[in-house]
Amino acid sequence: MMVDESLLMQRMAGRKLSGLIAATYTPMKACGDLNLDVVPAMVEKLLLDGVSGLYVCGSTGEGMSLTTRERQLVASAFVNATAGRVPVIVQVGHNSLREAQELAKHAQQIGASAISATCPSYFKVASVQSLTLCMQELAAAAPETPFYYYHIPVLTGSSIDMVEFLTHADEAIPTLVGLKYTDTMLFEFQRCLELSNRKFDVVWGCDEMLLGATATGARAAIGSTYNLAAKIYRKMTLALASGQLETARQWQSKSIEMICTIGRYPFHPAMKAILAMQGLDVGPCRLPLESLSQSQVESLRESLDAIGFFEWSGDTSKPSDA
Incomplete structure (x- = not known):
């Protein structure tokens, strides 16, 4: 697929996120089916509470427990309800990179502000090279949409050094803009922030350590408890x-x-x-x-x-x- 470089540059020009980004919950009926009629009310509550973005189908949104089609429906519901008022980042990670590509394509088609992805986690990603190849293949399916790698080692089992990953992946993944950093290693977070003259948008992911991260230089944070107490x-x-x-x-x-x-x-x-x-x-x-x-x-x-x-x-x- 040819990359529309002008469109990509336009989308990435204002790429840095700011403020509190709520990792949204996926509304469900008692039987476990999706209940997307609730999404507009969820969005309005979050915007009223002052959040500045939404992160959809991540760990909080039980993305890994949803089918690919369900994830597409959830992403569409949040993008539509938000109507461009704040950025919507869609998490597209999957153990199957082919399924992840379908999710990435769909997110681009519906106008998501960015995509984000965990790495495959059943078969562990054990090297910077392997992680880069996986994310390169995934992100290529949405070549006009900014991409954030979702670093959450406690769930993926991949504890690869993020400074090394950003350095190695920078040229390999044209749409890479940064990380959702969900770990407690503030020193590594700071190194990522300061890498290459602060080139990358590194977003904090541990709500209970937001003060320390903000003092370290975080401009934006993605978290679950912003749904309750933004x-x-x-x-x-x-x-x-x-x-x-x-x-x-x-x-x-x-x-x-x-x-x-x-x-x-x-x-x-x-x-x-x-x-x-x-x-x-x-x-x-x-x-x-x-x-x-x-x-x-x-x-x-x-x-x-x-x-x-x-x-x-x-x-x-x-x-x-x-």
Whole structure:
């Protein structure tokens, strides 16, 4: 396929993401089927909360538990509902690179702002060369769409040095613009940010460490808990930008407390349960993720109430001491 270089350059010119990008959940019915009628309401809530982009069909969106056709339907629903108001990045990684190519082609056809992909994970990718070849083959299917590699070693089992990957893949993948960096190694994240005179757009992926990443130089972050509490993260980054470091620390502390509380339960099912508590019913997760029992939902609500979540995740001006 011929690359329209002028169109590619136009799309990549304003390529750097900024702010909070919500890793969206995939709404489902009780039977496990997609419930895409909910997507417009999800998008409006996120935009009202101040997110600046959406990341679709990633780990949070259970992309790996969906069929290729389902993933295409989900991507289309979010692109249509967003209507160009914020960037939509579609995660197209798959154990089958052929399926990943189909997802990448579709994302380009529907006008996604960018694509992103994990590497194949059943057969482990063990070298920079192998990772580059895999991502080169995948990204070539969407030659006019910016590409972000999704680095999440805890799930893929691939812990390849990202500085080496960016250096090696730079010329091999013309559409490569950066990474979704979901690891806790701030020093490697900083090296990636500073590589080649800050050429690459490296987006942070660990919500509970956003303050440290922002201080290190992160301009954008993709995360699950921005679905629930984008407002506290925005207050944290605004406090940091205005020199109110102690206030910023307090907001990050609230985030950590929230995440640790949710982490006592199966995480993504608990997140979906909390969205329902906030008035947005996105249904259950799909197996192998098990839904919470009613007693677990009640216990989760009590635990969140005990830490003041429902107060300080709203429109408060200062972190609550609750």
